[in-house]
Amino acid sequence: xxxxxxxxxxxxxxxxxxxxxxxxxxxxxxxxxxxxxxxxxxxxxxxxxxxxxxxxxxxxxxxxxxxxxxxxxxxxxxxxxxxxxxxxxxxxxxxxxxxxxxxxxxxxxxxxxxxxxxxxxxxxxxxxxxxxxxxxxxxxxxxxxxxxxxxxxxxxxxxxxxxxxxxxxxxxxxxxxxxxxxxxxxxxxxxxxxxxxxxxxxxxxxxxxxxxxxxxxxxxxxxxxxxxxxxxxxxxxxxxxxxxxxxxxxxxxxxxxxxxxxxxxxxxxxxxxxxxxxxxxxxxxxxxxxxxxxxxxxxxxxxxxxxxxxxxxxxxxxxxxxxxxxxxxxxxxxxxxxxxxxxxxxxxxxxxxxxxxxxxxxxxxxxxxxxxxxxxxxxxxxxxxxxxxxxxxxxxxxxxxxxxxxxxxxxxxxxxxxxxxxxxxxxxxxxxxxxxxxxxxxxxxxxxxxxxxxxxxxxxxxxxxxxxxxxxxxxxxxxxxxxxxxxxxxx
Amino acid sequence: xxxxxxxxxxxxxxxxxxxxxxxxxxxxxxxxxxxxxxxxxxxxxxxxxxxxxxxxxxxxxxxxxxxxxxxxxxxxxxxxxxxxxxxxxxxxxxxxxxxxxxxxxxxxxxxxxxxxxxxxxxxxxxxxxxxxxxxxxxxxxxxxxxxxxxxxxxxxxxxxxxxxxxxxxxxxxxxxxxxxxxxxxxxxxxxxxxxxxxxxxxxxxxxxxxxxxxxxxxxxxxxxxxxxxxxxxxxxxxxxxxxxxxxxxxxxxxxxxxxxxxxxxxxxxxxxxxxxxxxxxxxxxxxxxxx
Numbered sequence: 001x002x003x004x005x006x007x008x009x010x011x012x013x014x015x016x017x018x019x020x021x022x023x024x025x026x027x028x029x030x031x032x033x034x035x036x037x038x039x040x041x042x043x044x045x046x047x048x049x050x051x052x053x054x055x056x057x058x059x060x061x062x063x064x065x066x067x068x069x070x071x072x073x074x075x076x077x078x079x080x081x082x083x084x085x086x087x088x089x090x091x092x093x094x095x096x097x098x099x100x101x102x103x104x105x106x107x108x109x110x111x112x113x114x115x116x117x118x119x120x121x122x123x124x125x126x127x128x129x130x131x132x133x134x135x136x137x138x139x140x141x142x143x144x145x146x147x148x149x150x151x152x153x154x155x156x157x158x159x160x161x162x163x164x165x166x167x168x169x170x171x172x173x174x175x176x177x178x179x180x181x182x183x184x185x186x187x188x189x190x191x192x193x194x195x196x197x198x199x200x201x202x203x204x205x206x207x208x209x210x211x212x213x214x215x216x217x218x219x220x221x222x223x224x225x226x227x228x229x230x231x232x233x234x235x236x237x238x239x240x241x242x243x244x245x246x247x248x249x250x251x252x253x254x255x256x257x258x259x260x261x262x263x264x265x266x267x268x269x270x271x272x273x274x275x276x277x278x279x280x281x282x283x284x285x286x287x288x289x290x291x292x293x294x295x296x297x298x299x300x301x302x303x304x305x306x307x308x309x310x311x312x313x314x315x316x317x318x319x320x321x322x323x324x325x326x327x328x329x330x331x332x333x334x335x336x337x338x339x340x341x342x343x344x345x346x347x348x349x350x351x352x353x354x355x356x357x358x359x360x361x362x363x364x365x366x367x368x369x370x371x372x373x374x375x376x377x378x379x380x381x382x383x384x385x386x387x388x389x390x391x392x393x394x395x396x397x398x399x400x401x402x403x404x405x406x407x408x409x410x411x412x413x414x415x416x417x418x419x420x421x422x423x424x425x426x427x428x429x430x431x432x433x434x435x436x437x438x439x440x441x442x443x444x445x446x447x448x449x450x451x452x453x454x455x456x457x458x459x460x461x462x463x464x465x466x467x468x469x470x471x472x473x474x475x476x477x478x479x480x481x482x483x484x485x486x487x488x489x490x491x
Numbered sequence: 492x493x494x495x496x497x498x499x500x501x502x503x504x505x506x507x508x509x510x511x512x513x514x515x516x517x518x519x520x521x522x523x524x525x526x527x528x529x530x531x532x533x534x535x536x537x538x539x540x541x542x543x544x545x546x547x548x549x550x551x552x553x554x555x556x557x558x559x560x561x562x563x564x565x566x567x568x569x570x571x572x573x574x575x576x577x578x579x580x581x582x583x584x585x586x587x588x589x590x591x592x593x594x595x596x597x598x599x600x601x602x603x604x605x606x607x608x609x610x611x612x613x614x615x616x617x618x619x620x621x622x623x624x625x626x627x628x629x630x631x632x633x634x635x636x637x638x639x640x641x642x643x644x645x646x647x648x649x650x651x652x653x654x655x656x657x658x659x660x661x662x663x664x665x666x667x668x669x670x671x672x673x674x675x676x677x678x679x680x681x682x683x684x685x686x687x688x689x690x691x692x693x694x695x696x697x698x699x700x701x702x703x704x705x706x707x708x709x710x711x712x713x714x715x716x717x718x719x720x721x722x723x724x725x726x727x728x729x730x731x732x733x734x735x736x737x738x739x740x741x742x743x744x745x746x747x748x749x750x751x752x753x754x755x756x757x758x759x760x761x762x763x764x765x766x767x768x769x770x771x772x773x774x775x776x777x778x779x780x781x782x
Contacts, residue, residue, distance in 0.1 A: 039678060043527060050526045051499070051519070058499055061519035066527075069677040071534050071668065071684040200750045201711050203775060204718050211721070263723075268668050275670060 138190035150219035171228035270343030325421030357388035358395035397431025511547035530662035532680035538729020549620035559608035561629035
């Protein structure tokens with residue numbers, strides 16, 4: 001395969017051979033937790049050979065087909081692909097030639113100057129021009145135009161100096177670009193400019209523009225990664241700049257888009273767990289050998305126990321009680337876990353959900369009455385349930401005590417209790433006896449904590465105290481959550 | 492190795508001749524599956540055209556479509572082959588007087604073999620397209636059977652030996668991901684995730700399938716469908732439902748989408764009453780307040 005001119009739609013000329021680059025990319029994908037075997041790598045190299053490097057979009061799809069094994073890995077793949085098979089080198093053709101978008105053509109940003117001063121434009125002018133261009137692009141809804149604006153914006157606003165002499169090379173920051181450009185401020189204008197269709201369809205405009213703005217943010221990120229990779233090396237960028245797969249994102253630090261994606265994962269996850277649980281139940285049905293009956297049976301075969309008899313297990317689906325901290329800091333996590341349990345509802349004969357901030361109230365009704373949007377769910381709970389009568393911050397001690405006094409009878413010998421929360425008690429009384437009562441009444445009880453285990457006990461965290469009463473598990477990601485639920489849920 | 496397609500563009504063009512508008516990712520993956528001679532595992536939400544893709548490939552390559560519909564409990568006898576016991580018994584009865592050895596050699600031959608989809612695709616004299624539909628519905632054991640078929644295009648019948656394919660079939664497996672497929676199976680396949688199409692593509696699909704529909708109406712329809720897919724529904728509207736909706740609108744003689752028409756016909760698009768209610772709220776139909 002011969003190297004090609006850096007055309008707009010072609011992959012940048014390669015330093016190493018394409019195969020070497022595929023291998024390096026596989027290495028990066030593995031670094032992000034994707035399982036890519038040798039046979040997949042071979043397939044990918046063959047795909048590259050068959051498709052050629054001339055058309056980047058084709059190559060992307062081809063490599064994806066060969067390297068990916070399941071849905072949901074695609075975003076990580078796309079980010080890594082953009083780093084290893086970048087669109088051209090340096091500022092893009094569109095940025096270099098265009099005079100109206102960003103006007104940053106003759107200004108090379110690699111002098112390390114944070115705000116490259118050029119032909120008398122103030123940064124405000126650049127920002128204003130870029131915003132106008134963005135409004136236009138959003139109004140037309142054209143991906144190409146948005147991409148051009150993203151390239152110009154990163155070029156004009158995103159340059160960051162390297163760190164110190166002999167340190168890292170200068171790079172480009174998507175965050176800085178977006179902070180200066182503030183694309184969300186263009187939504188209203190773009191919506192007005194769009195106002196294409198009259199009637200109720202116009203209402204869809206706002207939402208569509210919003211989604212396009214999200215897409216624009218992603219484009220800026222891609223462009224910044226690409227430009228930074230040139231200076232700082234691909235491996236580095238692939239390692240640090242690629243957003244992790246939704247399964248590995250931490251609940252407490254997830255942004256809106258990531259939460260949305262995590263929500264989409266819940267349905268298949270719930271089904272997977274349900275299959276696993278029912279399989280476990282099937283196995284568990286076969287109890288231990290009933291010696292007496294086995295011996296009795298063996299009489300018919302002359303004392304040889306040909307057919308062992310098993311004890312019958314008492315079949316009862318377990319009951320589940322969830323106790324969720326829905327205070328602001330962990331609401332996302334709690335909402336998420338409730339969603340999962342809601343999806344798993346068939347697996348239990350009874351699920352009751354209680355929410356608390358500093359007082360516990362039953363919210364089973366609110367959760368079962370439709371509506372699966374965790375954000376709305378949290379809001380509904382705060383609005384309808386009496387969970388925070390005293391102040392807006394968590395008080396586990398008081399919450400447990402109020403649970404024991406009002407709902408202790410809910411927990412019986414068949415009940416498993418899951419407590420969800422970060423155990424940050426704002427230095428209040430942890431209320432260990434109340435939790436002890438709950439744990440003593442329940443068949444099993446455990447605590448899922450969305451904080452990293454190394455932070456338990458720091459500051460106002462009462463996690464170690466609680467961990468002595470009920471077993472506590474770190475549960476920061478979907479991956480961990482599904483593992484824990486699969487392992488801990490009663491059969 | 493037969494080469495069914497000459498380029499990615501060729502895939503796109505020929506599939507569109509039979510009415511399947513392929514996105515670039517679909518076209519590329521189909522082309523690769525042909526070139527690398529690997530089966531294609533297609534995942535994605537219901538109603539985005541996974542099964543349709545296999546049909547379209549069969550149509551453009553002018554090959555027979557052999558379909559194995561998987562379900563819970565599908566077994567070797569349903570998927571691979573079984574012996575025609577009745578006919579074997581007849582043969583034994585007819586051949587009175589011959590020795591057992593003669594009979595035995597005779598009743599385990601091709602004549603008494605009932606080929607089920609996988610064997611039929613492997614042994615076919617003409618090239619075929621093999622569709623293994625909803626493989627996630629089948630039990631895990633069946634995946635073991637598939638491994639041999641998918642990697643070597645061969646089936647081992649103990650009495651007859653290993654039967655190899657005359658023409659490796661173009662193989663498409665579909666899955667709705669209700670169950671995790673085994674790594675071994677996944678590794679044998681190229682992977683394609685078909686999602687709901689981009690609005691432009693969906694608009695073209697709708698207009699291809701429902702030619703009478705006005706361009707403006709098609710665009711609005713796709714916008715509404717996309718807006719609905721983004722809210723939380725029990726069953727998001729699929730492409731097939733967009734097409735149904737377009738047909739309905741055409742039948743009603745509605746040239747433009749207005750609030751009233753949408754309100755009346757939402758039931759074509761959505762399959763649950765609470766979904767319909769939610770959609771009403773979301774689209775602010777009939778004065779429903781935005782929640």
